[in-house]
Amino acid sequence: MQVCVVGTGYVGLVTGICLAYLGHSVTCVDIDERKIAMLKDGKSPIYEPGLDGLLAICQQRELLNFSTDLPATVKQSEIIFIAVGTPPLPSGRANLSYVEAVATSIGRSLDPTRRRVVVNKSTVPVGSGNWVEALVKEGLRSNEECAGLKPDDLFAVASNPEFLREGSAIADTFYPDRIVLGASDSFAIEQLRELYKPLVEQTFTPPPSAARPAGFTAVPVVTTDLASAEMIKYAANAFLATKISFANEVANICERVGADIQEVVRGVGLDNRIGPRFLNAGLGWGGSCFGKDVSALVDIAREYSYEPQILRATVDVNREQRLIAVQKLQETLKIIKGKTIGLLGLAFKPNTDDLRDAPALTIAEKLLEMGARVKAYDPIANEDCRQQYPALKIEYADNVLSLATDCDAVVIVTEWEEFQHLDLKRVREAMNGKIIIDGRNVLDRQEAREADFKYRGIGR
Numbered sequence: 001m002q003v004c005v006v007g008t009g010y011v012g013l014v015t016g017i018c019l020a021y022l023g024h025s026v027t028c029v030d031i032d033e034r035k036i037a038m039l040k041d042g043k044s045p046i047y048e049p050g051l052d053g054l055l056a057i058c059q060q061r062e063l064l065n066f067s068t069d070l071p072a073t074v075k076q077s078e079i080i081f082i083a084v085g086t087p088p089l090p091s092g093r094a095n096l097s098y099v100e101a102v103a104t105s106i107g108r109s110l111d112p113t114r115r116r117v118v119v120n121k122s123t124v125p126v127g128s129g130n131w132v133e134a135l136v137k138e139g140l141r142s143n144e145e146c147a148g149l150k151p152d153d154l155f156a157v158a159s160n161p162e163f164l165r166e167g168s169a170i171a172d173t174f175y176p177d178r179i180v181l182g183a184s185d186s187f188a189i190e191q192l193r194e195l196y197k198p199l200v201e202q203t204f205t206p207p208p209s210a211a212r213p214a215g216f217t218a219v220p221v222v223t224t225d226l227a228s229a230e231m232i233k234y235a236a237n238a239f240l241a242t243k244i245s246f247a248n249e250v251a252n253i254c255e256r257v258g259a260d261i262q263e264v265v266r267g268v269g270l271d272n273r274i275g276p277r278f279l280n281a282g283l284g285w286g287g288s289c290f291g292k293d294v295s296a297l298v299d300i301a302r303e304y305s306y307e308p309q310i311l312r313a314t315v316d317v318n319r320e321q322r323l324i325a326v327q328k329l330q331e332t333l334k335i336i337k338g339k340t341i342g343l344l345g346l347a348f349k350p351n352t353d354d355l356r357d358a359p360a361l362t363i364a365e366k367l368l369e370m371g372a373r374v375k376a377y378d379p380i381a382n383e384d385c386r387q388q389y390p391a392l393k394i395e396y397a398d399n400v401l402s403l404a405t406d407c408d409a410v411v412i413v414t415e416w417e418e419f420q421h422l423d424l425k426r427v428r429e430a431m432n433g434k435i436i437i438d439g440r441n442v443l444d445r446q447e448a449r450e451a452d453f454k455y456r457g458i459g460r
């Protein structure tokens, strides 16, 4: 099928490349000319494991194009995905201005040659499906080519929320737990079923970077109305964020009563009704989705005069959890002012360069405010952090040992694989002090103590 994906960020780019890999003819559109130029050159503007290789395969097969020309791409497409950002406004409400701009442009660009499906993949508040429809219609009003034609004959709107995780986005796209399709128009659902058929039936040859999991034979498709599809996305993210905040709250109680959260989670997670995932205690969640989506759901609920107490607590616990690293530094170092603290990891989680709402930023900001000298090392995100947050006076190190040099204390903020296998003796020798705050509980406590560290984990 002929597909247009608008927005080449973490979601749009991965979606576009994976659909092209499945055999569709895809054009990815962005207003950012630099990104499009890079992509035409075969280079991914984001770090996502395996994406460069997949991009090369699709470009070789001539199934993937990149463009800044939305009107021309809309005209040649059967299905148009909106995958632009919906970042939070200071109020917590989702900023829908990017979706608005794209939806009206699509309306201005449609022509009468075929009926198209406009699919919203951006995470938008409940009710936005109808709003997108209204915006496309608004765009149509200044579209002379379609003058006098019925809008319903020209397009239908669907919601297809995205659940991929940065860092494993390709495998998540090819082997998802489910595909959610929301629409009131049967044509829209049929077109999307056709588009996803190779994925649903798993008839494609897996790419080199994402082997098919053993026994994975089909993907469940949930077809529903627009509002429920939009709510599924918010509810899923809110539940996962709540699960982590819950584990962190239990960890904080564990510390006080002398229990070990690692042991507790092992025992709790074996309960099939609960499961072990998203129960890791640490310095809290971050990233572009959890905070934004939970805040947006709180905002939606309040708009309807409902006070969402669990969601509010999820956010509050997480806010305080990040600063537990600082609290532990205070408990062990006593004076923070003038001390050198090394942060291991900046990205909000391993295997991504994404710094949006990363706990490391909150921790660095607080330590700098308290007069500490802050050093940081991230295997991927150093340069992005330097460029995106010039006001944060962090000293960037090129590797673990140069990070450790002169440090009074080191904090593991992101659980990159590399940090799970540190040569603790050499790290300790390079340091000035002996404190290690294991903010993700990835080290062996005993080993750390044998390497002469004063070890502090979370909830243990």
Ligand SMILES: NC(=O)c1ccc[n+]([C@@H]2O[C@H](COP(=O)([O-])OP(=O)(O)OC[C@H]3O[C@@H](n4cnc5c(N)ncnc54)[C@H](O)[C@@H]3O)[C@@H](O)[C@H]2O)c1
Residues within 6 Å of the ligand: 006, 007, 008, 009, 010, 011, 012, 029, 030, 031, 032, 035, 083, 084, 085, 086, 098, 101, 102, 121, 122, 123, 124, 162, 163, 164, 165, 166, 288, 289
């Ligand atoms: N990042 C994730 O892990 C993730 C997962 C699931 C859902 N989502 C949702 O998907 C959406 C996209 O997220 P993202 O992380 O990919 O965003 P992003 O910020 O990485 O990318 C958005 C892209 O849209 C482009 N854009 C903005 N306005 C445009 C316009 N008028 N025309 C063309 N392109 C335009 C930007 O230049 C940018 O490249 C959001 O609603 C997000 O909540 C994200």
